[in-house]
Amino acid sequence: MILRRLAARPVLLAVGLLVALALPWIIYPPVAMDMVCWALFAVAVDILLGFTGLLSFGHAAFWGSSAYLTGLIALHSGLPFPVAVLGGALGAAVLAVPIGWLSVRRTGIYFAMVTLAFAQMVYFVANQWRGLTGGENGLQGIPRDFFGVDLSDPFFFYYAGLPIAVLGLWFAWRVVRSPFGRVLVAVRDNPARARALGYPVDRYKLLAFVLSAALSGLAGGLFTMGHGFVSLEEVYWTTSGQVVMMVVLGGIGTLWGGVIGAGLIVELGDYLSTAGFEETGIVTGTVFALTVLVFRRGIWGTAAWLTTGRRTRGRAVAEPSAASDERENGEPVRT
Numbered sequence: 001m002i003l004r005r006l007a008a009r010p011v012l013l014a015v016g017l018l019v020a021l022a023l024p025w026i027i028y029p030p031v032a033m034d035m036v037c038w039a040l041f042a043v044a045v046d047i048l049l050g051f052t053g054l055l056s057f058g059h060a061a062f063w064g065s066s067a068y069l070t071g072l073i074a075l076h077s078g079l080p081f082p083v084a085v086l087g088g089a090l091g092a093a094v095l096a097v098p099i100g101w102l103s104v105r106r107t108g109i110y111f112a113m114v115t116l117a118f119a120q121m122v123y124f125v126a127n128q129w130r131g132l133t134g135g136e137n138g139l140q141g142i143p144r145d146f147f148g149v150d151l152s153d154p155f156f157f158y159y160a161g162l163p164i165a166v167l168g169l170w171f172a173w174r175v176v177r178s179p180f181g182r183v184l185v186a187v188r189d190n191p192a193r194a195r196a197l198g199y200p201v202d203r204y205k206l207l208a209f210v211l212s213a214a215l216s217g218l219a220g221g222l223f224t225m226g227h228g229f230v231s232l233e234e235v236y237w238t239t240s241g242q243v244v245m246m247v248v249l250g251g252i253g254t255l256w257g258g259v260i261g262a263g264l265i266v267e268l269g270d271y272l273s274t275a276g277f278e279e280t281g282i283v284t285g286t287v288f289a290l291t292v293l294v295f296r297r298g299i300w301g302t303a304a305w306l307t308t309g310r311r312t313r314g315r316a317v318a319e320p321s322a323a324s325d326e327r328e329n330g331e332p333v334r335t
Contacts, residue, residue: 029154035266036165037223042246042258043172044215050253052208053188057240058115061122062092064235066217067224071139085221092217100209123235138231168218251298
């Protein structure tokens with residue numbers, strides 16, 4: 001069984017990479033770029049939710065703050081867009097340090113509400129600081145300079161921005177596969193026991209929070225460059241709710257689930273808006289509710305559970321190596 005899982009890993013990665021490369025040939029390139037950005041955002045949130053057990057409703061603060069910072073760097077410095085995106089991700093990570101330090105001391109719904117409160121503070125600042133952010137008008141006309149080449153064509157920009165997102169996804173995979181990631185799972189499952197073993201639980205939570213924020217900022221900056229503008233919607237609380245919905249839809253604690261959930265939600269939203277249906281939230285909300293009711297583990301998590309023959313509700317406590325193999329191949333982590 002373990003050998004079969006090990007053989008399946010490169011196949012899954014190869015298929016995923018081929019789909020990513022072919023995406024702008026199949027659908028409208030800006031929509032393809034949106035899928036990639038939201039997929040990275042969902043994976044970043046899943047590090048915190050699925051592997052650390054912390055539900056954040058405030059990650060729009062990092063996605064949006066990076067979007068604004070990336071836009072400002074691109075507008076006023078003339079630097080290539082990858083540098084601007086990395087600058088935005090760094091800014092999001094810096095912002096996450098004080099927010100995370102104050103938030104990780106709470107758990108459950110209290111943690112979610114504290115992060116939501118901080119996100120609304122960021123929204124208020126972005127709305128009021130009109131001289132810097134443009135207020136309700138946002139930032140417009142953000143250039144896509146790539147070392148002297150203007151990538152105004154969304155098709156070519158997709159392939160220029162894709163490696164950044166792939167590196168972010170690879171980094172997320174390395175985090176959850178590392179000893180650090182296994183400690184995060186231990187903190188999620190039994191923080192008291194992890195603390196008794198000598199692990200500084202709050203410090204690990206803070207590091208996970210900052211890493212998740214940095215990847216969210218990387219996705220937000222890339223999203224900004226893809227659209228060429230930033231609006232207040234990027235820092236509004238509904239953005240946090242949407243990415244959490246993507247993670248739950250695909251499967252919490254699977255990484256692949258976040259990618260699939262993001263692709264489905266973005267494509268569904270684009271299809272409905274193109275068809276002239278304005279209340280897209282009704283349809284996406286219905287799909288989300290049905291998925292939660294029918295597929296408790298999410299789409300990817302349920303598919304992995306069925307293909308590996310796990311029909312029972314409970315899960316036996318596995319050795320660390322086996323548990324790590326299950327997480328990598330899509331088996332939902334225990335919550």
